[in-house]
Amino acid sequence: MLLVEGLVRLRHTRKDTPAAMADRNDSSRGSRNKRTWQSYRQRHRQRSHAQAHAEAKQITIPPVLEHPMVPQAPPDTVETQADLLALVDSLRTAGRFAYDSEFIGEQTYYPRFCVIQVATTEKVTLIDALADLDLTPFWELIADEKVQTIVHAGQQDLEPVYRILDRTPGEIFDTQIAAAFLGLSYPCGLSKLVSSLLEADLGPGLKFSQWDERPLSEVQKHYAANDVRYLPLLHETMVEQLTKIGRLEWVREENEQFSLPATYQVTPAGQRLRMRGAGMLDPLRRARLEALVQWRDRAAREFDVPPRSLVKDALLLELTRLKPITLEAIRRVRGLPRPVKGRLGEAILQVLEEARPETGQTDDGARRLSRREIEATREQADVIWQRVRAKCDEDKIDPAIVTSKRELTHLVRRFRERGDWAARVSESRLGRGWRGELLGEILRDPPPEA
Structure with a gap:
């Protein structure tokens, strides 16, 4: 709270508003509060960082899975613009690469990127995002529709592409999304996914790491590399399994969200x-x-x-x-x-x-609902949710990627306010694409009155 207080005071005391004029004497105290809070946060992060790394050193790091599609060597590091441009060229030539990032998101409006990890089947590379680098060529690489980028839970990692370039990413394959169509939980952590599909062990992750510290420790490099090391093999394995069960197109459709501006707005x-x-x-x-x-x-x-x-x-x-x-x-x-x-x-x-x-x-015909109708809305949404879960269990798809009770409640609420169930379903994402195909029978008729 002190951080916010300091920011608010500093920002408002610079403006010629009545509140600013009345509080000018507080500005120096606000600055001290801000510095004190930042100093406390820094000391806390350093202690957490040291403790996590001390614990990590006591743990035996599992060996890297021996497989032709899994790079075995320690990661390379990119710290110069020339090396970055060479890396971008090699990744564009490869046509497909894995991507992840380490950032600090709890301090600023936009996350502060510290490390960018990429991998092909040949090698893993760590890009020092805090070095004096212009990362624009890298973001342009991800925006290239001819290049496929493999991520795991990648929305935040992809956000800079849209913000910096005013363009959306190109072809994206998110392994966390794909896992939900293979009977695994959603969201599924990378460690669990690698263990389930590849029988590989990532080892325990770092509980906390100060990714803006330089130089990076060997422990940090190892864990950062493992975030992308297995993604090319995971992609290959998942595409094969999805093709067998006829779900690959559904996964591709769901991944198209990363090419929509609304995803990042x-x-x-x-x-x-x-x-x-x-x-x-x-x-x-x-x-x-x-x-x-x-x-x-x-x-x-x-x-x-x-x-x-x-x-x-x-x-x-x-x-x-x-x-x-x-x-x-x-x-x-x-x-x-x-x-x-x-x-x-x-x-x-x-x-x-x-x-x-x-x-x-x-x-447009909307009306205010009574308390009894609001309660009935929740009960109707519960009925639909149970049917959705049963259908998902039957088709081995995690229901959390399909919809939520909150979304269903919103759907029923709009129906009660405006009528015309078919129209309400069609204007919802639940009536379109793979969701419409999966839930068509369930959502064909209005829910029964509670």
Whole structure:
């Protein structure tokens, strides 16, 4: 909280606002708070780093699986622009490579990339992302539609491509997504996946590592290399198995999400749908929540902090429900960071006051549901969820990659508000593509009345 307080004070005392003029005397204290907090965070990270590495040294590192598609040698390191360009050329010639990254995401709005790992069937290479390198050629490589990039849970790793180039990645194969279509859990960790499909042992991962420390230790290099070392063989193995069961096209379709700008864009509606309890809000409260999400994102970007470290999702929902109309009411909201109450309270009040449903949200036949109908909506969604789970068990697909109870509740809610079940299904992703093929029979008719 001190970090946010320092950032908020520093940012607002630079502007000629009434609050800034009143608090100029606090700026030096805010700076000291910021430095104190950063110093504490640095010492904490160093202690955690040292402890994790001390523990890692006590563990016997498993040998690398002997296989023609698994590089055996220690990783190479790229620290110069010339070496980076040569590496990019070799990866483009190969046509397919594995990619992962190590970054620090809890301190800044955008994650700070520290190490980039790539692998082919021939070798593993670590790119020092903190060296004096222009990484643009590497991001352009991932955006090349003629090159396939293999990742595991790769959305955050791929985000810089869109942000820096204003282009989406090219052909992506995510092994975590593919695993869900092979009867494995979703999300499935890399260690479990490698063990299940390749009978290889990655060993215990580092509990914590200070990836911005230089030079990297041998332990860090080993664990970073293992994050990509097995991905080319995993890809080969999974494609073969998916082809046998007729699921490869479904996996390819699901991986197409990485080529959509929406995957990397922060939208209020998208953020709202991921919040527990948000699906049951009426149109006006939904509009307030989306406005708060937009405001939080702008503020977090301005202060260069992660949005949820500024105001947590649960507190946005609480503000949406309470709709405080005075600063005193803001101060009474439990859990809201004190600096946010004091420095940003007026902005929150303004956002809540001005929020209105978009045209069409309330005049297209939507109606407000009673409490009994809201409870019935949850019960109907539960019924559909049980049917979805049974179908997924039968087809050996993890239901978590198909949908969620939250998404189904949202679907039923829209049906109760607007009617026309078929239209509500068709406008949802559940009525299209491989999901529509899988769930067509289940979603053909409206859910029975609870």
